[in-house]
Amino acid sequence: MGATRTSDVTSTKLSVVGAGSVGTAVANACLIRGSADAISLFDLNPEKVRAEVLDLNHGTQFAPSCRIEGDVDIAVTADSDLVVVTAGAKQRPDQSRLELAAANVALARKLTPQLLAVSPDAVIVFVSNPVDIITYAAIEATGVTDGRIFGSGTVLDSGRLRYLLARRADIAIENVHAFVVGEHGDSEVALWSGATIGGVPAENFRIDGLPVFGPEVRAELFDEVVRSAYEIIRGKGATNLAIGLASARIVEAVLRNQRRVLPVSTLQTGLHGLRDVCLSLPTIVDARGAHTVLDVPLSPEEAAGLAASAATLHEVQASLDL
Structure with a gap:
């Protein structure tokens, strides 16, 4: 795990990839529940990620202590203990999750090695749909078969x-x-x-x-x-x-x-x-x-x-x- 240690207290870092409706819901739920000591948001839309980070930080008084940051540079996820990936094309009404496959599989193949390059010991959890196909593609792209890459599943x-x-x-x-x-x-x-x-x-x-x-x-x-x-x-x-x-x-x-x-x-x-x-x-x-x-x-x-x-x-x- 990539946790850091200060004064003998272990600090946990969660990164969320994708600042859309799902990614921000994950970050908000984890903030409210005190799931991690630090949360980083990574998204390619600078205005969106900055706005979401501001909004989350403005609520930190009312939640367990947590440091929140965000950026368009994947380096913001460095040294994560856990990365939750929500990025990808959005499911349309009446569209099956499997119909989303091609675009989101390509993203997973490109993104997962980049995430592991800056957080080599991290656990990576995919939430993006179709989650089973994307998880398989990420494992195939990285060769990580020890359970550190898995999907939110059912x-x-x-x-x-x-x-x-x-x-x-x-x-x-x-x-x-x-x-x-x-x-x-x-x-x-x-x-x-x-x-x-x-x-x-x-x-x-x-x-x-x-x-x-x-x-x-x-x-x-x-x-x-x-x-x-x-x-x-x-x-x-x-x-x-x-x-x-x-x-x-x-x-x-x-x-x-x-x-x-x-x-x-x-x-x-x-x-x-x-x-x-x-x-x-x-x-x-x-x-x-x-x-x-x-x-x-x-x-x-x-x-x-x-x-x-x-x-x-x-x-x-x-x-x-x-």
Whole structure:
């Protein structure tokens, strides 16, 4: 890690690449939560990055102590412990994340080596879409296969599912556990077989003796998870607030060495028969990055869905010569 030490106190540095709606939401969430001791914004638009840095700094009185700076020079990210990359073309209404692939893959291939040149020990987390394809391209461009490069994956999708389950069950979201895996996109898969409400399997959860999450309800809720991003983009132009908070959770898992299990997108090396593709499965995230994929049980339907999701990503990779 690239943390500096002053008076025996370790200082953590986070850099955010891209000062658009997502990048500033990530920076703001991390500022409010006290996720890092220093935050640097890197963007090629000088007026935008200066304005966002000013706006964030004007709120520092009301948040945990944090130094905030920004620049159009990538040197502003030097000696980062963690870099969150949000830069890239923006998803249009009704455009799939995979349709964004070509331009953002080219950016990742160019940008990632530059980021590692000034922060050679940094963990790099991609949030830009299509996150699985971009993460794979960045790993291929750098040869860094040890888990220090990974994507935000289905952390947000899993949060969306947990929110819907909690609302339908009328239970605090902290007591709801469920994962969405695979592509962060239309082919993703909900792991209903492992979903629990207060320790009760979701399929067995009842209110007044009546089952709450029957097959039709499960299908309805998962369809809402998949469609929600398109609805948000149509209404406000981008999804940014929730991914900002989700990214802050990932940042803290790394910078605080929390060993959290998060469904992030990593290079698969054989579990469930998956290889040479980045997709999301429950994975341990700590100061080293995302490095241990857990062997969660899958129903036959879930295993087939995960294989189909991987095949979708492989097809896109092949079309981009990855």
